Amino acid sequence: MITNGIVETDSAQEFIEEIEKSRDALPTKIDANPQNVEKGLARLVLTLIELIRKLLEKQAMRRVEAGSLSEEEIERVGETLMKLENKMKELKQIFGLKDEELNLNLGPLGDLM
Amino acid sequence: MKIYIYGIIDCSDQMAESIYGLGGTGVYNIPYCDIGAIVSEVNQRVQDVTEDAVLEHEAVVERLVDKYTVLPVRFLTIVDGRIDVLSLMRRYYRDFKDNLERLRNKREFGIKVIWPADKIKENITNAFEKTKQSMSASDDSPKSRFIKEKYEKYKIDKEFDEKASRFINAMDLFLSKFAAEKKLEKLKTDNLLMDAVYLVEKAKESGFREAFEHIKSAHPGLKYLLSGPWPPYNFVILPKKPGLLENTGQAIASDEVIQSQSFVGADNL
Amino acid sequence: MDSAIAKTKDVTLLEILDRVLNKGVVISGDMVISVADVDLIYLGLKVLLSSVETMEKLRGSPFVGPTQEPT
Numbered sequence: 001m002i003t004n005g006i007v008e009t010d011s012a013q014e015f016i017e018e019i020e021k022s023r024d025a026l027p028t029k030i031d032a033n034p035q036n037v038e039k040g041l042a043r044l045v046l047t048l049i050e051l052i053r054k055l056l057e058k059q060a061m062r063r064v065e066a067g068s069l070s071e072e073e074i075e076r077v078g079e080t081l082m083k084l085e086n087k088m089k090e091l092k093q094i095f096g097l098k099d100e101e102l103n104l105n106l107g108p109l110g111d112l113m
Numbered sequence: 114m115k116i117y118i119y120g121i122i123d124c125s126d127q128m129a130e131s132i133y134g135l136g137g138t139g140v141y142n143i144p145y146c147d148i149g150a151i152v153s154e155v156n157q158r159v160q161d162v163t164e165d166a167v168l169e170h171e172a173v174v175e176r177l178v179d180k181y182t183v184l185p186v187r188f189l190t191i192v193d194g195r196i197d198v199l200s201l202m203r204r205y206y207r208d209f210k211d212n213l214e215r216l217r218n219k220r221e222f223g224i225k226v227i228w229p230a231d232k233i234k235e236n237i238t239n240a241f242e243k244t245k246q247s248m249s250a251s252d253d254s255p256k257s258r259f260i261k262e263k264y265e266k267y268k269i270d271k272e273f274d275e276k277a278s279r280f281i282n283a284m285d286l287f288l289s290k291f292a293a294e295k296k297l298e299k300l301k302t303d304n305l306l307m308d309a310v311y312l313v314e315k316a317k318e319s320g321f322r323e324a325f326e327h328i329k330s331a332h333p334g335l336k337y338l339l340s341g342p343w344p345p346y347n348f349v350i351l352p353k354k355p356g357l358l359e360n361t362g363q364a365i366a367s368d369e370v371i372q373s374q375s376f377v378g379a380d381n382l
Numbered sequence: 383m384d385s386a387i388a389k390t391k392d393v394t395l396l397e398i399l400d401r402v403l404n405k406g407v408v409i410s411g412d413m414v415i416s417v418a419d420v421d422l423i424y425l426g427l428k429v430l431l432s433s434v435e436t437m438e439k440l441r442g443s444p445f446v447g448p449t450q451e452p453t
Contacts, residue, residue: 008338008339012392171401187404346401
């Protein structure tokens with residue numbers, strides 16, 4: 001073995017797959033290339049909107065779980081979340097952005113979402 | 114010639130043996146007080162990031178670990194000259210010393226665990242199926258279906274996450290007994306249940322390995338990876354400090370030493 | 383059999399890369415003059431450059447590849 005550091009595993013292939021998956025590079029910089037500036041800005045804005053949408057969704061789920069919403073409220077929340085989700089899908093399509101792209105790498109803090 | 118830095122050691126003597134580094138030149142020690150920087154000379158500032166270069170770099174560090182306590186320096190750290198190396202050690206002398214003290218006689222082990230995420234989610238889903246009736250929704254409108262599905266997914270994900278925490282805590286319970294420090298990351302991917310590094314004293318290494326074997330036999334359905342012993346890459350702690358570049362007399366240069374990556378998610382455990 | 387060894391070597395390389403590229407003493411800023419700076423992109427196994435030139439140089443040196451020392 002080349003180094004003293006040794007690796008012991010029966011499942012090298014599986015670990016390789018997961019390690020590479022966890023490394024899939026997120027763009028860490030906003031592309032300042034003028035042709036891509038618009039898309040870069042859209043990505044940033046939509047990422048933040050997506051963050052808020054997910055937080056709202058999670059909050060709604062917690063309230064459903066806690067039973068603190070009436071039937072009617074649950075329905076209304078459902079409608080709102082649905083509309084939000086559909087709107088996001090639309091915007092993603094318009095700007096040609098994929099789900100994976102709507103994230104930010106915060107360096108030592110990991111990924112935003 | 115430029116200077117390539119491999120690591121900081123707790124020794125100011127010249128090296129006893131001949132080691133060669135990247136580019137085939139000899140590796141030597143630039144001392145500062147009672148510490149030193151292990152370097153070699155390279156003739157280009159631009160070095161290719163090749164597998165061989167990486168392995169050569171690591172091989173040098175490994176040779177050092179046999180004899181000294183080493184703070185490994187990142188791959189491809191090249192500076193202009195000796196003065197920069199000395200300046201670096203002067204600025205971070207206290208930090209380097211503290212790390213060298215803390216990391217003496219300790220080596221790092223990595224443990225990764227894979228679990229079958231899909232199957233686990235399936236089991237959770239099946240368990241929830243049985244209690245599904247209790248969820249309201251008399252009507253079947255798209256709105257209530259939407260929120261029902263969201264809610265179910267939320268419950269499954271939540272249970273999945275909690276189950277992961279329970280597993281990791283159980284494993285960590287055994288391993289921590291032999292470790293001075295640790296960093297854990299939960300669910301880096303759905304399948305990568307745990308990605309952890311442990312700092313283990315040489316004297317406790319066999320206990321640590323035994324604990325790992327015990328865990329493997331307790332949960333044979335999972336997949337395990339043990340790597341190490343490594344130099345303490347993940348346990349070097351350095352503050353950011355603005356600094357002075359002595360040879361240019363320039364005021365506050367932006368030298369920054371970034372804290373080694375701490376795993377995100379450890380607070381969730 | 384062969385491929386199991388190859389895979390283990392690959393995962394070992396990944397473990398090494400994670401450490402030497404991102405961890406340890408990381409210095410950036412004006413002092414460091416190498417091209418691979420803070421934004422050194424993790425290249426992964428598939429994309430690691432293989433420089434023929436570098437390998438030729440390595441063959442000529444007394445330190446031919448890493449030392450094959452037993453642990």
